[in-house]
Amino acid sequence: MKSSHIPRATIQRLAVYVQVLENLIQNNENVISSEGLARACGVNPSQIRKDLAYFGEFGVRGVGYYVQDLLTAIKQSLGIDRTWNVALVGVGNLGRALLRHQIFRKRGFILVGAFDCDPFKIGEEVAGLEVVCSRRLKERAKDLDIEIGMITTPPERAQRAANYLVEAGIKGIVNFAPSRIKVPEGVAVEYVDFIHHLFSVAFNISLNQSKGLA
């Protein structure tokens, strides 16, 4: 198909497929059908075939998908068949935990800069990185070839952090602060908010319980 517009939902599912495929590789499974993958991901088999069709034909009829090949193909499609340099703004509790977390590097997102505006934090070393003043983001972004920013400031500072990142020419932001930010067109923003997921779970529990009573 190699189509033009790809649904956001498809992208999110592709990320799930990557997750599951990597586990399959761990278990030395070489081939999987759309049905098998669907079961593991909790979606419909056609869904998977459709999602993949946006990017090309990766399967073999009568056989299924070669796990390693499919994984490579999806990664290429998502643009994660390479590494990305990432700057983190806001070295608080969460920021520190993320800086120390190995998972980013493992998945090709390399934290190359840590920024904060608190003079007490500047100069401190966290996970092998020296904390630098946020004002110096622009200058550093060029040297370090940073393309993605992660915001882990308190909510009221998120917009300012975003401004620094945009000014530094960053083209994508993952915002962990619980507030919406405004950025110019052409800058991709994703929001990560644990609380939203807890809300969702709380709602579903309440729902299930009221269903049980009915």
Added chain:
Amino acid sequence: MKSSHIPRATIQRLAVYVQVLENLIQNNENVISSEGLARACGVNPSQIRKDLAYFGEFGVRGVGYYVQDLLTAIKQSLGIDRTWNVALVGVGNLGRALLRHQIFRKRGFILVGAFDCDPFKIGEEVAGLEVVCSRRLKERAKDLDIEIGMITTPPERAQRAANYLVEAGIKGIVNFAPSRIKVPEGVAVEYVDFIHHLFSVAFNISLNQSKGLA
């Protein structure tokens, strides 16, 4: 309307409305129109009115929504007009950061238990909680009145953690580990995976760049 089935997307947006409304209260704004709220949330005004209609009529025609009233109404609808006791399983880097994070308590999710199966961690104190062996989850869940579990183990341990939680009678799980888990019907699961969001940003950057070239 007070309708039966509520789209998942609606729930996620309600969580965003809560976020924005709380910021409005901070700024002493008392009334907001669906249009104003829509702008702040980056959605369509009809969308908002529709989302709210699932739960009742909260606005005043010709006026808009009283911010505090609306917030209260949404919280009630989501089942977050109360506190929820939460258990965390997996006291690693991320687990520690979450245990120390104030935001959960602030939003009514109280971390009352920390569990891990590593003997070196058991007995340790983190954020005022003693780390307890995961095997004792069931016994503790009753005493502590735990209703929600958060999994922050490595991916290969996530399923076991989920099993302990289910066995303990927990009805909702937020899984931070990058792997899918299987749970019986009636248990609500939400997945939080930062990497997914980074994938999404990476994809959109690649996309924007290829658009720029075209």
Added chain:
DNA sequence: AATGTTTTGTTCAAAATATCACATAATTCC
């Protein structure tokens, strides 16, 4: 009190998304 203004709640059409079903292609088995 009547009219005008504003903004909600809701209907209806359209767009987007998911699922079904089947023709197509690769493989296996006789």
Added chain:
DNA sequence: GGAATTATGTGATATTTTGAACAAAACATT
């Protein structure tokens, strides 16, 4: 080598979700 089997890719169909439009309701003004 041909028939049977399996599982993909995709066109058609169904469902879900969104957005536009408008009638109903509250308030403001005269």
